[in-house]
Every structure is written in structure tokens, then in C-alpha cells.
Amino acid sequence: MGELVGYRCSTCNRDYAPDEATYTCPADGGNLDVVLDWTAIGRQTRPADIARSTEDSVWRYLPLLPVADPGHFGTPLRAAGWTPLYAPERLCRAAGLRNLWLKDDGRNPTGSFKDRASAIVVARAQQVGVETVVTASTGNAGAALAGMAAAAGLPAVILAPNTAPPAKVAQLLMFGARVFLVEGTYDQAFDLTLEAAQAFGWYCRNTGHNPFTAEGKKTAAFEICEQFTAAVGGDPAGGGKWSAPDAVFVSVGDGNIISGLDIGFENLRQLGWIDHVPRLFGVQSEKSAAIYNAFVAGAQKIVPVRATTLADSISVDLPRDGLRALRAVRRSGGACLAVADEDILAAMRVLAREAAVFAEPAGAAAYAGLGPAVERGLVSAQDRVVVLNTGSGLKDVKSAMQAAGAAKVIEPSLAALRHALD
Numbered sequence: 001m002g003e004l005v006g007y008r009c010s011t012c013n014r015d016y017a018p019d020e021a022t023y024t025c026p027a028d029g030g031n032l033d034v035v036l037d038w039t040a041i042g043r044q045t046r047p048a049d050i051a052r053s054t055e056d057s058v059w060r061y062l063p064l065l066p067v068a069d070p071g072h073f074g075t076p077l078r079a080a081g082w083t084p085l086y087a088p089e090r091l092c093r094a095a096g097l098r099n100l101w102l103k104d105d106g107r108n109p110t111g112s113f114k115d116r117a118s119a120i121v122v123a124r125a126q127q128v129g130v131e132t133v134v135t136a137s138t139g140n141a142g143a144a145l146a147g148m149a150a151a152a153g154l155p156a157v158i159l160a161p162n163t164a165p166p167a168k169v170a171q172l173l174m175f176g177a178r179v180f181l182v183e184g185t186y187d188q189a190f191d192l193t194l195e196a197a198q199a200f201g202w203y204c205r206n207t208g209h210n211p212f213t214a215e216g217k218k219t220a221a222f223e224i225c226e227q228f229t230a231a232v233g234g235d236p237a238g239g240g241k242w243s244a245p246d247a248v249f250v251s252v253g254d255g256n257i258i259s260g261l262d263i264g265f266e267n268l269r270q271l272g273w274i275d276h277v278p279r280l281f282g283v284q285s286e287k288s289a290a291i292y293n294a295f296v297a298g299a300q301k302i303v304p305v306r307a308t309t310l311a312d313s314i315s316v317d318l319p320r321d322g323l324r325a326l327r328a329v330r331r332s333g334g335a336c337l338a339v340a341d342e343d344i345l346a347a348m349r350v351l352a353r354e355a356a357v358f359a360e361p362a363g364a365a366a367y368a369g370l371g372p373a374v375e376r377g378l379v380s381a382q383d384r385v386v387v388l389n390t391g392s393g394l395k396d397v398k399s400a401m402q403a404a405g406a407a408k409v410i411e412p413s414l415a416a417l418r419h420a421l422d
């Protein structure tokens with residue numbers, strides 16, 4: 001593991017020793033960046049050491065992470081991350097680009113990107129010796145925490161909105177978490193979880209609120225660079241460097257995934273393992289666009305919205321990591337985009353048909369933002385672009401059916417099939 005030096009507030013820049021903070025900045029509630037000793041890490045670890053690792057998961061990056069090895073070999077806790085980076089030719093042509101890759105985080109053990117954060121939070125929970133972990137979730141973070149906690153034998157409590165898709169609720173229950181469906185929004189579940197964690201002494205994983213979630217999510221940036229290096233003909237175990245793409249597209253709810261990616265790319269740049277940070281493009285639904293609104297207004301403050309998008313995983317009134325998401329987009333030279341829900345459904349169809357990747361609406365939103373970005377000249381045909389799918393389509397079958405339409409029902413005869421084919 002990397003040595004945890006402490007935390008730095010992303011809002012007021014105050015530094016805290018490891019025992020002076022647990023969640024957000026005690027002074028102003030800002031999201032805390034984890035501070036590691038990068039000089040020591042750079043001395044002890046080279047890119048080739050990682051590229052030669054036999055660990056096909058987030059744990060190959062242990063020297064760059066602020067947690068100790070959690071053990072639990074042979075369980076899904078060891079299987080989070082190291083998802084495939086596809087080079088889908090037809091999708092690339094459909095997008096009007098020369099170089100497009102699709103990283104499929106729907107392939108994680110519980111079917112979403114959130115396994116990365118939950119694996120690292122469970123490792124941290126073990127390290128600090130907590131008895132119960134809790135999180136608010138639109139569904140995926142909860143399923144991920146419930147799954148990773150089940151792998152580690154740690155009790156978990158999950159609070160999700162009553163409107164969460166049934167497949168996600170089924171996952172929570174199957175993993176044996178104590179599940180409470182809150183009659184209200186994700187935001188209300190979030191606030192209730194903070195109160196409950198304090199009242200009952202539970203360790204809170206809430207997205208963005210817990211500084212270790214972004215530390216888990218940054219592993220996707222590490223993987224993108226390591227896999228991209230190989231994809232463009234380099235040898236990640238060869239020289240002292242990896243390559244980075246020009247642009248990365250990701251969907252945004254609370255803003256913690258994009259913040260984590262930004263932190264991961266910045267870590268590699270600080271180590272001198274990559275020369276530049278990709279431009280980060282954060283895609284929201286027009287019906288849940290608080291961070292996008294702040295971006296276009298050039299504001300430093302996020303004004304909450306009333307989110308109503310069908311992409312439930314990114315349906316957030318007040319993003320809990322919004323300022324760091326803005327930081328990610330602004331300092332990388334990227335942009336925020338907002339897309340219509342119909343375009344998200346269309347993106348689900350295109351991803352499935354042109355790249356054979358079945359994404360949930362929030363996962364497909366990232367691709368839905370690519371077309372408008374190309375049209376507006378934010379991305380050029382030559383740019384080397386990575387689009388991240390953050391969740392499996394099996395998570396939300398109702399939306400998938402909405403995107404795919406209904407199948408024809410026929411009599412069991414060749415004549416009926418022939419007629420239907422016509």
C-alpha cells in the first residue's frame with residue numbers, strides 16, 4: 001500500500017492528519033482528497049512492476065492505493081476492476097472517429113463501476129476495524145457494497161430510494177445486506193444515512209462523502225492508461241512510461257466517478273508515468289443536470305435541481321462531489337454535457353448493436369454525450385477517445401425494454417415465422 005499521509009480539503013486546501021478527519025472537511029464540509037507519499041511510491045514502484053502483476057483486479061495497483069491488502073483471495077473482492085478495453089470498429093465509425101475504445105465496467109462482479117469504490121472502502125473498513133458498513137445508494141453503490149461486504153463477511157446496511165429498479169434491490173437482498181427502501185429521493189436516503197451512521201456507529205461509504213470512494217474509482221484511470229498503452233502498440237511492462245488517451249467520456253451523478261478518474265490520472269502524471277491527463281467529459285441527463293448547469297454558468301457553486309431522469313443511477317438533486325467534478329472537467333480541459341433521456345435510450349441501442357455492450361441507461365449516457373461533443377468540435381476525428389460504460393443493462397430491464405422495443409409473438413409454425421419475417 002501507499003503511505004497515507006493525510007487528507008487535503010478540495011475546497012479550502014486545509015491539510016488533515018489521518019486521525020483528524022474521517023469523511024468531509026471538518027471546517028467547511030468540502031470533499032477530502034487523500035494524500036499519499038508520491039515521492040516514496042515513485043521510488044519503490046515502476047510501471048513495469050504493475051504491468052507484470054498477476055492480479056487481474058484493482059489490487060494490481062495496491063502500491064498506489066491508501067489501503068492494506070484486504071486478503072479474501074478467491075472471492076469477488078479480488079475481482080473488482082481490470083475490465084476489458086474494447087476497440088469496437090463499427091461503433092468507432094458510427095461515432096465519426098478514427099480511434100475509439102469502450103471500457104466495459106458492467107463486467108464488474110456486481111455489474112457496475114461501483115465495485116471499485118466498494119472494494120477499497122471494505123478494505124479500509126477492515127483496516128480500521130469497523131463492525132458494520134452502511135451506504136445510501138441509487139442501487140449500484142449499494143449492490144457493490146453489499147457484494148464486497150458479503151465477500152469479506154462484513155455486515156452491511158443499505159438505504160436506497162423506493163423507486164430503485166427491482167434487479168438492483170434483488171441484488172442488495174441476495175447479498176444479505178439489511179435493506180431499507182426510503183420513501184423519498186436518493187438525496188433523502190443520503191442524508192438519512194449520514195444521521196444513521198452517526199447514531200449507530202456505522203462506517204459510512206456514501207459516495208463522495210467517504211474519501212476512499214474516489215481512491216477506488218481512480219483505479220479505472222490506471223487501467224485505462226495501462227490497457228491503452230498496449231492497445232496502441234506499446235509495452236506497459238517495457239519502458240518507464242504509459243500512454244494516456246486524449247479524451248475520456250463518463251456519465252455523472254454525484255460526480256465521484258469523474259473526480260476519481262481525475263485523481264487517478266493526476267497521480268500517474270505526478271509519478272511521471274504519463275505525460276498528460278486526458279480531457280475529461282462528464283455527461284449528465286438534461287433531467288439531472290446540476291453539475292452541467294454550474295459548468296455552463298462558470299459557477300463555483302452547485303445549485304440543486306429536481307432530478308427526474310430515467311437513468312436512475314445518475315438521478316441526483318444535489319451532487320455530493322460536484323465541485324471536484326467541476327475541478328476534473330476544468331483542469332483537464334474537458335467539458336460537461338447534458339443529453340436528453342431519449343438520446344440515452346438510443347445510445348443503449350447503438351452500444352449493444354455496434355459494440356455488443358449491454359449498458360444500463362446511466363452507463364450509456366457517456367456514449368450519448370460523444371455525438372454532441374464531436375458536433376461541437378470538442379473532440380476531433382483524430383482524437384483517441386475512451387468511453388466508459390459504468391453499468392450492466394441487466395440492472396434495469398424495464399429501461400432496456402423501453403430502448404429495445406417489444407418482440408413479436410408468433411404461433412409455433414414455420415408459416416407463422418415466415419409471415420412474421422416478412
Ligand SMILES: Cc1ncc(COP(=O)(O)O)c(C=O)c1O
Nearest residue numbers: 140253254255256257313390391
Ligand atoms: C452505472 C452508473 N453510472 C454512473 C454513475 C455516476 O457516478 P457518480 O455518482 O459518482 O457521478 C453511477 C452512480 O451510481 C452509476 O451507478
Ligand SMILES: [Zn+2]
Nearest residue numbers: 009012025030
Ligand atoms: Zn475545507
